[in-house]
Amino acid sequence: MIRKERAILALEDGTVYRGYAFGHRGETVGEVVFNTSMTGYQEIMTDPSYNGQIVTITYPHVGNYGVAIYDMESNKPYVRGFISREFSGEYSNHRAQQSLEAFMQQYGVVSIQGIDTRALVRRLRTGGVVKGVIAHRSYTHPEDAYGEFTPAEEQVYVQRARDHQDIDGHDMTREVTTALPYAFPTLRHGKRVVLMDFGIKHTIIERLAEVGIEPIVVPAHTTPAQIMALQPHGLFLSNGPGDPAPLEYAHKTAWELMGLLPTFGICLGHQILGLAAGGQTFKMKFGHRGGNQPVKNLLTGNVEITSQNHGYAVDLDSIPNGAFVATHINLNDGTLEGMAHARYPVFSVQYHPEASPGPHDSRYLFDRFIEEIDAFDGGTGTPIAKALPGRLGV
Numbered sequence: 001m002i003r004k005e006r007a008i009l010a011l012e013d014g015t016v017y018r019g020y021a022f023g024h025r026g027e028t029v030g031e032v033v034f035n036t037s038m039t040g041y042q043e044i045m046t047d048p049s050y051n052g053q054i055v056t057i058t059y060p061h062v063g064n065y066g067v068a069i070y071d072m073e074s075n076k077p078y079v080r081g082f083i084s085r086e087f088s089g090e091y092s093n094h095r096a097q098q099s100l101e102a103f104m105q106q107y108g109v110v111s112i113q114g115i116d117t118r119a120l121v122r123r124l125r126t127g128g129v130v131k132g133v134i135a136h137r138s139y140t141h142p143e144d145a146y147g148e149f150t151p152a153e154e155q156v157y158v159q160r161a162r163d164h165q166d167i168d169g170h171d172m173t174r175e176v177t178t179a180l181p182y183a184f185p186t187l188r189h190g191k192r193v194v195l196m197d198f199g200i201k202h203t204i205i206e207r208l209a210e211v212g213i214e215p216i217v218v219p220a221h222t223t224p225a226q227i228m229a230l231q232p233h234g235l236f237l238s239n240g241p242g243d244p245a246p247l248e249y250a251h252k253t254a255w256e257l258m259g260l261l262p263t264f265g266i267c268l269g270h271q272i273l274g275l276a277a278g279g280q281t282f283k284m285k286f287g288h289r290g291g292n293q294p295v296k297n298l299l300t301g302n303v304e305i306t307s308q309n310h311g312y313a314v315d316l317d318s319i320p321n322g323a324f325v326a327t328h329i330n331l332n333d334g335t336l337e338g339m340a341h342a343r344y345p346v347f348s349v350q351y352h353p354e355a356s357p358g359p360h361d362s363r364y365l366f367d368r369f370i371e372e373i374d375a376f377d378g379g380t381g382t383p384i385a386k387a388l389p390g391r392l393g394v
């Protein structure tokens with residue numbers, strides 16, 4: 001029999017799951033969330049929006065196609081920890097360059113396997129997301145990696161989870177935004193668009209470049225004057241980690257540029273637009289994370305199966321003067337999934353049209369953005385605004 005090194009997952013509500021160590025040996029703490037994607041573990045791990053979170057994958061077998069450099073969504077994994085019913089030690093895929101465990105060890109991702117992930121996910125669904133600690137026995141007891149944690153030791157980790165700072169109310173984007181601006185090399189010379197980087201996924205940059213955009217990625221704290229000095233044809237607000245409410249500098253930038261440039265926001269970018277317009281966001285019980293979220297496009301009536309990763313949502317009714325109109329809603333819980341400004345060529349979605357991982361049903365949004373840019377005459381009344389029911393008069 002193979003002896004496995006012990007590990008625990010201790011939650012702030014006092015629950016302790018006992019399993020086995022995987023990845024980098026150590027201890028980690030974060031907000032425990034779940035993702036229902038069946039594939040795409042590497043894209044999920046390297047999505048900077050997961051900064052501060054420990055991700056449980058509901059699919060019970062993770063790692064069997066290894067890891068490849070092409071599938072990075074950023075420069076490194078940002079998840080604080082990873083949980084699976086069973087990680088695969090073996091991998092088989094012609095693209096793979098290393099195993100998932102070697103990748104985790106290289107980047108210090110502390111993980112646990114062998115726990116009842118169905119029970120954990122049911123707990124998160126009924127009680128909401130909680131903070132948790134993954135602790136490897138070999139880290140604290142190098143001489144006895146195979147022994148059990150004592151109840152007293154387990155309580156220490158429960159307490160550590162309780163003491164950990166909440167994601168709520170904190171700026172998590174500072175750790176993930178680019179330090180310096182950079183241009184993304186494109187073969188096509190198209191429309192220059194400034195991408196505000198709150199933790200941008202690489203595939204978003206690629207999708208924008210594909211439709212004829214020349215992306216210039218700038219740090220989150222770039223000012224409106226600095227952005228306008230780049231003489232852009234459009235503005236893009238990226239995805240990113242944590243609570244959107246404390247990012248007041250970003251709300252201000254988005255507010256000052258509203259209407260001056262065709263603007264597209266994804267996920268955190270969408271939330272920033274809602275806050276910039278004077279609205280509010282709220283924390284969802286357990287969020288939407290996975291590749292199978294049904295969203296209805298209210299303009300076409302079509303249903304899109306979408307890729308998602310968010311824990312906060314925009315309260316559309318809180319936006320004053322009906323400045324934004326709903327364009328997409330989630331069919332599971334009715335929450336807002338997309339909106340467009342009633343006057344200006346500004347639109348956003350809460351989900352991830354770039355997929356990676358996930359379905360490509362919503363790729364048309366990138367085409368829509370370039371159409372908005374092409375149609376923009378410095379004034380108002382571009383295609384999406386005209387299509388909106390109940391828009392404000394211009």
Ligand SMILES: NC(=O)CC[C@H](N)C(=O)O
Binds near residue numbers: 049242244269311
């Ligand atoms: N993917 C994202 O941009 C996530 C946005 C935000 N951090 C949330 O959890 O709601």
